[in-house]
Amino acid sequence: MKLELSNEEIHLLPEKAFYWPKEKILGLSDVHIGKAESLQSFGIPIPSGPHLEDLANLEKLIEKTQAKSVFVLGDWIHQKNSWSPNILKDLDTFFNKHKNLNWTLLIGNHERGSIEYLKKYPFKIIEDAYAKPPFLFTHGHLQARAENLFQIQGHIHPVIRIKEGSTRLRLPCFVLDQNSLTLPSFGSLTGGYEVSHQKNRRFFATAEKTVFEVPY
Amino acid sequence: MKILAPVHKFFKNRAWKPFPFQEELWKAYLNGESGLLHLPTGSGKTYAATMGAFAKILSQPKKKGLKVLYLTPLRALTRDLELALNEPIVQEGWSIKVESRTGDTSVAMKKKQLKNPADLLLTTPESLAVLISQPDADEILQTVDLVILDEWHELVASKRGSLIELGLSYLRQLNPELQTWALSASIGNLEEAAQVAVGSTVIPKIISGGVSRELDLEILLPEKIDGFPWAGHLGFFLKDALVNSLDQKESTLIFTNTRSQAERWYNTLAEAVPEMEGELALHHSSMDRDEREAVEAGVKSGDIKWVVCTSSLDLGVDFQPVERVVQIGSPKMVARLLQRAGRSAHRPGGKSRLLFVPTNSWEIVELEAVKKSLASGQIESRRPIKKPIDVLIQHMTTLACGPGFRMDELWMSLQNTHSFSTVTRAELNWCMKFLTQGGETLKNYSQFHKVSYDEETGRYKLANTRMATLHRMSIGTIVSRESVRVSYTNQKKIGSVEESFISKLRKGDVFQFSGKKLELVMIKDMHAYVKATTRSTNTVPSWDGGRFSLSETLSESFREVISEKNHPIQQFLGPLLEAQRKRSILPEKDTLLIEKWSSKEGEHLFVFPFEGHSVHEGLSQLWAYRFAQRKPATFSFSISEYGFEMMGPVGYEYESLFDDDFFSEENIEAEINASVQISSLTQRQFREIASIAGLVFTGYPGSRKTGKQMQISSSLLYDVFSKYEPNNLLIKQSYDEVLTGALESERLKKTLRRLSKMKTVWKELLYPSPLSFPLFFSMSNGNHLSNETLEMKVARLKKNVAKTR
Known part of the structure; x- marks a missing residue:
């Protein structure tokens, strides 16, 4: 699904990421790597593995888009208890393979305690918002605002409930407002927050291999 | 002595x-x-x-x-x-x-x-x-x-x-x-x-010991026969008749089957009999406990005369003053009707009085079936649950909080139980590994710790005291779906509703709850704040409570009643049964009736085994699978206590695809499992299991002290387990519980055997018959199931989205 935002072409991808072809930037948010491991540390016996699926999805997406840069808009890592040996090992393997790309990470609310760990990876780490006109990239938990810039953010894991006849679906979605785009969460082990409708707000639902606009 | x-x-x-x-x-x-x-x-x-x-x-x-x-x-x-x-x-x-x-x-x-x-x-x-x-x-x-x-x-x-x-x-x-x-x-x-x-x-x-209390069982019927609906479950058309038959001086419990229905009836009675204000009350399990207790005290003291209630008052303190019980809608079980009737005249030698209010004409037949069962002394069995692994895991964690336990002692103690004596060593070891290492393969759970082994004493104990505190708060097997508390803006509590209900409302919307008209002010942290209003509303919360199915005992009596020729209340049953005969046939005891009807939406098939909702749900999935094997199609379903409807595409020819194999018991578990519908049922069931086994922490009652990191929805857990650990016993348990509980697979097999010996009669309909109308009616209300995959749904959605533009 192609959109024109501030005169720039932006592709909304069913893999729950966006692509900015002119700059060859792939953007995504809220991967929450190591959420399973973090839950394990709280005594919830959930299997490890979701992060491998997320990393594999990201790898496929890099190949598919031929991106040169990847922007992660925060919450790459779930929590400081997420740094288990298997996570460290799998991230090493992943970044060894993809160190030639430009990696940028905006620190999200979940990874405040993980900055030291994150420095080991080829990320350019940014603790607040990042302006690349005409866009302002932010995680979305702080009230970052810049005049005249269109904001792209994550943080809330938007989902939309669709009701059509007897069909009920709850799908991750992009939320487009007058002056901002909110991304769905990229990670497979993340919940969702139902975003309510507002004036001039548009919803683009993701489902398996497609993105489609849900009219209100 | x-x-x-x-x-x-x-x-x-x-x-x-x-x-x-x-x-x-x-x-x-x-x-x-x-x-x-x-x-x-x-x-x-x-x-x-x-x-x-x-x-x-x-x-x-x-x-x-x-x-x-x-x-x-x-x-x-x-x-x-x-x-x-x-x-x-x-x-x-x-x-x-x-x-x-x-x-x-x-x-x-x-x-x-x-x-x-x-x-x-x-x-x-x-x-x-x-x-x-x-x-x-x-x-x-x-x-x-x-x-x-x-x-x-x-x-x-x-x-x-x-x-x-x-x-x-x-x-x-x-x-x-x-x-x-x-x-x-x-x-x-x-x-x-x-x-x-x-x-x-x-x-x-x-x-x-003791003798059964005498039971005076009456049925409320309207003065005129016509106008009695074929479908529906509210029964408001009998409002005036009910008000006339109630005595304002007489302590009366008015039972409904759901909380929403109780809310609506309370409202209806409050409007119809304004002079009962203060003496009429509402009681159901989602209302605040203080208010419920005040109502109970009012009934005991005799200050409150009429209470509209749900199963929340099936049990409980003896209400000496209660003289009469009203049951609105089918009781579904003989035992439940007896239990409720027994809430009146609660003293030795007293006579119970129950007034049954049918909400549609078929329920008149149900009451006849109840009477028949009572006359022959038939009453339902209550079968214990076979070794639920989630409860076992909870119990093991409980033991680990205390002095700790030894595996040999636990094993011996399980041998003495009725329901857990069949737990195998392998299953018990799995539970142990689940608690100590997180699962079968240690490497998958690098961070996990919950229960640890103390080499000195040979006992298993909780890893730390914080785990014990959390566990004590989540002990129990009653899992509530209600996550949103409702209170006035001054913090006075009213009760709780489900998130899916409140999330549909906007600020300023009015709804009726706990018998009050409330305006939504704001929702904050899973807490809805409201204020009282006089604006009228039709919005009442719905709660996804357990659905009761017409019991085996009652279903059997029901089949006998409809094939009988003369009924005690012939004048009321007559027109209904006559209409069924005219538009289709009235099935004899040895006849399986299948009705066909074509509409512009598609081909409707109505099947009437009269075996209760749960069996029909399983059977409809099984038959849809078998039809689709012979000729691929997508079906929608509608289920009732008497039968089920499936709707296929226009031109779909059921009859020519049908053969005796539809009654086969072979592979039924695998075939039901192949349906999309069961996976959504299983996922729903897993929610309860995950909570009982301590996988999701439902939180400190009424607070948000839980760390955000610990919150995970059971549906995500379900997905992860099914993907990475398909042999997980809790996943298997969800599946078994759906099969044996929600779909009553044993009863389903019995039904297939019964149906296979019957004569199958196909009837083409010009109009829906009295039997098929309720099914058709609930399907057109959007209240049905479908066996489409996500991909199919999305494709259809996209097509319809395009159409509306």
């Missing part, structure tokens, strides 16, 4: 004579026996259960410690029981101490109870489990030699029953001589219920 002298003296002082069943139970207890007391009405059961133990306590004045545990399903009951038990103690000056220990008991009192235990402790299954989780549980509980299980018929077929079984297995490990007495109303499988109570190594003694 000389030892009973003080008890006989008490009865004599009261000028009472013990009932034979009371004497029989006292003697059996004093002889060291265990068993079950079956009392249709319940009067006299408390003294029957306890006086033997009191006599024994009085005969051994030096013996210290807790001796009797009295378990009741409701904490409200413990207060009344405490009063009743203290009467003889005070009157006779016996030195016996009786106390209650429930979720309401203060922390200080609970501590005192551990230091200086009473002789008899009244408690609930959940509070017993919390007691077992105490560090010095074995010291307090090892002196217990009698456990009384009150209202056992209500507990035996539930996971609460399983929790009690495991609690008893621990008590028996501490004291192998432990005796158990269960108290039960009439159920179809008393022997089995007794065996579950006493454990597998003891032969239970069954004592029956």
Whole structure:
């Protein structure tokens, strides 16, 4: 699904990421790597593995888009208890393979305690918002605002409930407002927050291999 | 027996004579026996259960410690029981101490109870489990030699029953001589219920006593026959007739089947009879507890005359003033109707009066079926749940909180239970690994710790005290779906609703809840703030409670009733049955009726096995699978207590695809499993299991103290487990519970055998018949299931989105 935002072409991808072809930037948010491991540390016996699926999805997406840069808009890592040996090992393997790309990470609310760990990876780490006109990239938990810039953010894991006849679906979605785009969460082990409708707000639902606009 | 002298003296002082069943139970207890007391009405059961133990306590004045545990399903009951038990103690000056220990008991009192235990402790299954989780549980509980299980018929077929079984297995490990007495109303499988109570190594003694209370069963019918609807479940067309038949001076309980229905009926009655204000009340389980208790007190004192209620008042304190009971809609079970009827005239020799209000014409037939079952003494069985792994895991965690447990001891104690004796070594080891390592493969759970092994003592204990605190808060098997609390802006609590309901409302919207009209002010942190309003509304919350299916007993009687020629209320049934005959046929007992009807939406197939909602749900999935195997298509379904509807694409020819293989039992589990519908049912079921097994922490009641990191939805857990650990026993359990519980697979197989011997009659319809109309009606209301995959749904959605543009 192609959109024109501030005169720039932006592709909304069913893999729950966006692509900015002119700059060859792939953007995504809220991967929450190591959420399973973090839950394990709280005594919830959930299997490890979701992060491998997320990393594999990201790898496929890099190949598919031929991106040169990847922007992660925060919450790459779930929590400081997420740094288990298997996570460290799998991230090493992943970044060894993809160190030639430009990696940028905006620190999200979940990874405040993980900055030291994150420095080991080829990320350019940014603790607040990042302006690349005409866009302002932010995680979305702080009230970052810049005049005249269109904001792209994550943080809330938007989902939309669709009701059509007897069909009920709850799908991750992009939320487009007058002056901002909110991304769905990229990670497979993340919940969702139902975003309510507002004036001039548009919803683009993701489902398996497609993105489609849900009219209100 | 000389030892009973003080008890006989008490009865004599009261000028009472013990009932034979009371004497029989006292003697059996004093002889060291265990068993079950079956009392249709319940009067006299408390003294029957306890006086033997009191006599024994009085005969051994030096013996210290807790001796009797009295378990009741409701904490409200413990207060009344405490009063009743203290009467003889005070009157006779016996030195016996009786106390209650429930979720309401203060922390200080609970501590005192551990230091200086009473002789008899009244408690609930959940509070017993919390007691077992105490560090010095074995010291307090090892002196217990009698456990009384009150209202056992209500507990035996539930996971609460399983929790009690495991609690008893621990008590028996501490004291192998432990005796158990269960108290039960009439159920179809008393022997089995007794065996579950006493454990597998003891032969239970069954004592029956008392006589059934007389039952006066009336049906409310409108003055004119026409206009009685074929479908529906509210029954408002009988509003005036009901108001006319009720007595404003007479204490009356008005039962409905759902909370939404109770809200609507309360509102309807309040408007129809404004002079009853203050004497009319509403009672259901989602209302705030203080308010519910105020209503209960009002009924007891006689200040409140009419209460619209749900199963929330099936059980509970004796309401002496209640003279009459109204049942709106099908009771679905003979036993439930009896239970509710028994809430009136709650005194020896009293006559129960029940007025049945049918909400559609077919329910008149249901009442006839109830009468038929009653006349032949048919009543439903309540089957215990077979080894629920989630409850076992919860119990193991409970034991690990306390003194810790040894695997060999746990294994031995399970052998003595009825429902867990078939747990295999492999299953128990799986549970152990799940608790200690997180699962079968250690490498997958690098961070996990919950229960750890203490090499010195050979015991399994919780990894840290924080885990124990969290566990104690989540003990229990009742999982609520209601996550949003509702209160006034001044914080006064009103009750709780489901998130899916409140999330549809916007600020300023009005809804009716707890009998009040409320305007939504704001939602914050899973808490909805509202203010009172006078604006009218039609919006009432719906709650996704357990659905009851028409019981096997009642279904069978129903089939007999409709094939009979002459009915006692022929004038009302006549027109309905005649319309069915005219538009289709009225199936005889040996006929399976299948109706076909074409509409512009597609081809409708209506099938009438008359076997209850759950069997029809499974059967519709099975047949859809079998049709689709012969000719691929997508079907929508609509299910009722009498049959099911499937709708396929225009031109789909069911009859030519149909053959005897549709009645085959072969592969039915695999074929049902292949349907999309079962995976969504399984996922829903997993929610309860994950919560009971301690995988999702439902939180401190009414607070948001849980760390965000710990919150994960059960549906995500379900996905992860099914993907990465398909052999997980809890996933398997969800599937088994859906199959045996929600879809009643054993009953489904029986039904297939029954249908295969019947004559199948296909009828082409011009218009929906009285039988098919309710199915068609609920399907067109959007209330149906479908077997489409996500991909198919999305494709259709996109197409329709394009159309609306």
